[in-house]
Amino acid sequence: MIVDLRSDTVTKPTAGMLEAMFSAKVGDDVFGEDETVIKLEERLAEIFGMEAGLFCPSGTMTNQIAIKCFTQPMDEVICDELSHVYRYEGGGIAFNSGASVRLLHGNRGRLSSEMIEPHINPADIHYPHTSLIVLENTVNRGGGSCYTIDDIEPIYHLCRLKKLRLHLDGARIFNALVETGDAPKDYGRLFDSMSVCLSKGLGAPAGSVLLGSLETIQKAKRIRKVLGGGMRQVGYLAAAGIYALDNHIERLRLDHYHAKVISDVLTGLPFVASVLTVETNIVIFKLTDDIEADSFTERMAAKGILCSKFGHQSIRFVTHLDVNETMIHHTADVLKNLARTL
Numbered sequence: 001m002i003v004d005l006r007s008d009t010v011t012k013p014t015a016g017m018l019e020a021m022f023s024a025k026v027g028d029d030v031f032g033e034d035e036t037v038i039k040l041e042e043r044l045a046e047i048f049g050m051e052a053g054l055f056c057p058s059g060t061m062t063n064q065i066a067i068k069c070f071t072q073p074m075d076e077v078i079c080d081e082l083s084h085v086y087r088y089e090g091g092g093i094a095f096n097s098g099a100s101v102r103l104l105h106g107n108r109g110r111l112s113s114e115m116i117e118p119h120i121n122p123a124d125i126h127y128p129h130t131s132l133i134v135l136e137n138t139v140n141r142g143g144g145s146c147y148t149i150d151d152i153e154p155i156y157h158l159c160r161l162k163k164l165r166l167h168l169d170g171a172r173i174f175n176a177l178v179e180t181g182d183a184p185k186d187y188g189r190l191f192d193s194m195s196v197c198l199s200k201g202l203g204a205p206a207g208s209v210l211l212g213s214l215e216t217i218q219k220a221k222r223i224r225k226v227l228g229g230g231m232r233q234v235g236y237l238a239a240a241g242i243y244a245l246d247n248h249i250e251r252l253r254l255d256h257y258h259a260k261v262i263s264d265v266l267t268g269l270p271f272v273a274s275v276l277t278v279e280t281n282i283v284i285f286k287l288t289d290d291i292e293a294d295s296f297t298e299r300m301a302a303k304g305i306l307c308s309k310f311g312h313q314s315i316r317f318v319t320h321l322d323v324n325e326t327m328i329h330h331t332a333d334v335l336k337n338l339a340r341t342l
């Protein structure tokens with residue numbers, strides 16, 4: 001048995017999802033003629049109380065488009081040091097937008113208005129012009145930590161006051177929503193734009209949607225074209241996204257439960273120095289100094305359990321659609337056995 005806990009991106013389409021993809025009605029989306037893409041964009045915009053949506057190949061592209069929409073070269077973007085837009089998008093903020101980044105050290109990747117305010121530059125020609133704040137929910141490197149709407153509200157007010165734009169990297173926003181119980185429509189009220197990934201916990205093979213005002217999405221469409229992200233009969237992929245919205249949101253709770261089961265097992269083991277409290281579908285823990293992270297992942301892989309090294313002495317497990325209860329029990333057994341043989 002192989003249990004792939006490296007990422008929630010490794011899921012394969014289910015039979016039902018493939019069926020939905022096969023029977024999708026498609027057209028040329030660059031001509032605005034793919035009705036399935038339009039349906040997906042409208043559906044997500046409606047869910048989050050935004051005016052419009054734009055289907056893109058990846059979450060990196062939706063984030064980078066949003067940053068390009070809201071900044072000029074010489075501007076500055078404020079985000080947490082753990083954020084995906086900074087760490088995992090290949091330096092795209094500098095390359096695509098010519099903007100600098102002010103990195104803050106938040107609470108497991110979460111920022112507050114108090115943390116942000118002192119880092120907003122005054123209008124002085126010496127300083128880059130602060131124009132955009134980017135938040136991430138849930139925070140991948142924070143171990144799936146989430147913001148509630150109450151956490152975000154003061155940041156929104158600060159942005160209004162200081163005339164800053166606010167973008168959400170919502171790659172795992174549905175994981176946050178099933179935990180917090182917040183109303184998705186509040187996101188449309190608080191954010192200028194947000195990115196939603198269909199290829200993470202929702203289980204679609206590819207695709208992310210950028211949401212924002214009609215004006216923002218119009219501009220975003222030009223930027224998507226420039227980046228080479230205008231796709232043609234892409235309704236086949238959008239159909240997978242619609243199927244995921246219909247069928248794979250509520251079940252995220254199960255992934256969160258599975259992550260808790262694994263973290264409970266880890267907490268008692270001798271080779272585990274600490275475990276970040278599980279909030280959603282990500283478990284990050286630190287190994288004690290007597291075992292190398294590479295040696296740990298190799299030993300696990302030899303037993304069929306795949307996981308990721310995640311920084312110095314840290315390991316990440318991510319639960320998802322293709323991990324069932326039997327696999328979780330098997331993972332727990334392998335971990336306990338490893339503790340006996342080390």
Ligand SMILES: *Cc1c(COP(=O)(O)O)cnc(C)c1O
Nearest residue numbers: 058059060061084136140169171
């Ligand atoms: C996965 C992910 C993205 C988007 O990644 P792509 O692989 O480009 O789709 C963006 N933000 C976060 C936090 C992610 O985990």
